[in-house]
Amino acid sequence: MTIRSRQIMALGSTAALGLLLVWGVIRLPDFGAYPGPYSDVLNAAAVAERHVTNIPSAVNFDYRAFDTLGEEFMLFVAVAGLAVLFREQRGRSNRKNPSVVQVSEAVRWMGSGLIGFTVLFGMMIVLHGSLTPGGGFQGGLILAMTVLLIYLIRGDEAFERLSRRAFVEALEAAGAGAYVLIGLAMLTTGGMFLENLLPIGRLRELDSGGTIFLINLATGVEVSAAFVLLFAEFLEESRKPSSER
Amino acid sequence: MNVLPYVIAVWLFLAGLYGVATSRNLIHLIVCLSVAQSSTYILLIAIGYRQGAGPPIFTYVPPGTPAVDPVVQALALTDVVVSAAMTALLLAVAVRIYKQTGTLDPQKIRPLRS
Numbered sequence: 258m259t260i261r262s263r264q265i266m267a268l269g270s271t272a273a274l275g276l277l278l279v280w281g282v283i284r285l286p287d288f289g290a291y292p293g294p295y296s297d298v299l300n301a302a303a304v305a306e307r308h309v310t311n312i313p314s315a316v317n318f319d320y321r322a323f324d325t326l327g328e329e330f331m332l333f334v335a336v337a338g339l340a341v342l343f344r345e346q347r348g349r350s351n352r353k354n355p356s357v358v359q360v361s362e363a364v365r366w367m368g369s370g371l372i373g374f375t376v377l378f379g380m381m382i383v384l385h386g387s388l389t390p391g392g393g394f395q396g397g398l399i400l401a402m403t404v405l406l407i408y409l410i411r412g413d414e415a416f417e418r419l420s421r422r423a424f425v426e427a428l429e430a431a432g433a434g435a436y437v438l439i440g441l442a443m444l445t446t447g448g449m450f451l452e453n454l455l456p457i458g459r460l461r462e463l464d465s466g467g468t469i470f471l472i473n474l475a476t477g478v479e480v481s482a483a484f485v486l487l488f489a490e491f492l493e494e495s496r497k498p499s500s501e502r
Numbered sequence: 503m504n505v506l507p508y509v510i511a512v513w514l515f516l517a518g519l520y521g522v523a524t525s526r527n528l529i530h531l532i533v534c535l536s537v538a539q540s541s542t543y544i545l546l547i548a549i550g551y552r553q554g555a556g557p558p559i560f561t562y563v564p565p566g567t568p569a570v571d572p573v574v575q576a577l578a579l580t581d582v583v584v585s586a587a588m589t590a591l592l593l594a595v596a597v598r599i600y601k602q603t604g605t606l607d608p609q610k611i612r613p614l615r616s
Contacts, residue, residue: 279512288551296570296572338591461561
């Protein structure tokens with residue numbers, strides 16, 4: 258099939274699908290006139306029930322905690338699949354040449370100054386996930402960025418030392434496993450899987466939210482380790498084996 | 503009747519889909535898929551929006567202040583994570599395909615043989 262005929266066919270079918278979709282959405286409630294009762298119930302109940310003030314976090318890590326478990330394991334499986342895909346092809350004995358990157362003074366100075374800030378910011382976003390916007394997913398990604406920042410200013414060798422595969426893999430598995438263990442711990446105390454049975458703490462303080470805080474922390478660890486692993490795999494893939502040079 | 507944000511979501515979805523169907527480069531194809539997926543963020547957030555309501559975060563405002571739907575926001579977060587994981591996995595597949603076939607053009611990649 259030539260590219261032109263493919264374009265014409267794609268244009269025709271997307272146009273048809275577009276008409277169908279527009280026909281579907283014009284009957285939706287007006288933008289800004291959301292009628293559903295769930296938001297009212299949750300916005301009214303979650304603050305008193307769980308002592309958290311960031312309601313999307315309460316939804317993710319408490320009311321829909323089981324779904325988020327699936328979400329977290331989807332990330333886990335995706336990173337594992339990526340590692341398998343790369344490593345199978347790469348083999349174990351392949352010696353890699355670390356690439357020598359010239360880093361400008363500006364990048365080095367700016368990067369060095371930003372590392373401390375990024376670590377603190379990431380930790381703040383993870384720890385305050387139940388109180389202010391943020392949470393384990395967002396903060397974990399910021400923490401992973403720190404490692405990438407160090408790669409940017411110090412190059413391969415420092416990155417390798419920071420992202421020792423066995424350690425990062427163990428950290429990722431620990432984060433994902435902790436989520437399940439928190440759920441199972443609730444079972445042993447007579448509750449349901451992932452039911453929030455811990456004391457909910459003081460409102461607007463760090464210890465509020467019961468399991469929400471712990472799950473948030475586990476997610477933060479899992480996500481940051483997962484993304485560091487992701488970078489490490491892609492970086493390794495981008496280097497050429499010494500034999501091919 | 504105001505459904506413009508929903509129509510924008512449809513438009514983004516279709517633009518991404520058209521790109522996927524006619525792409526001549528696997529990296530471009532993956533970016534198109536991300537564009538199509540980003541339409542779902544707009545759809546989710548737009549559905550939960552309420553005229554004059556604030557964010558569903560009650561750190562500094564008393565509970566009971568009008569707020570948008572927190573459920574769709576949580577879903578959008580899930581959506582972003584799925585998108586990131588999928589993009590990473592697909593890029594890995596693209597790297598692998600390039601190393602095996604020497605091309606990123608989906609037209610030139612021969613079908614899989616058993």
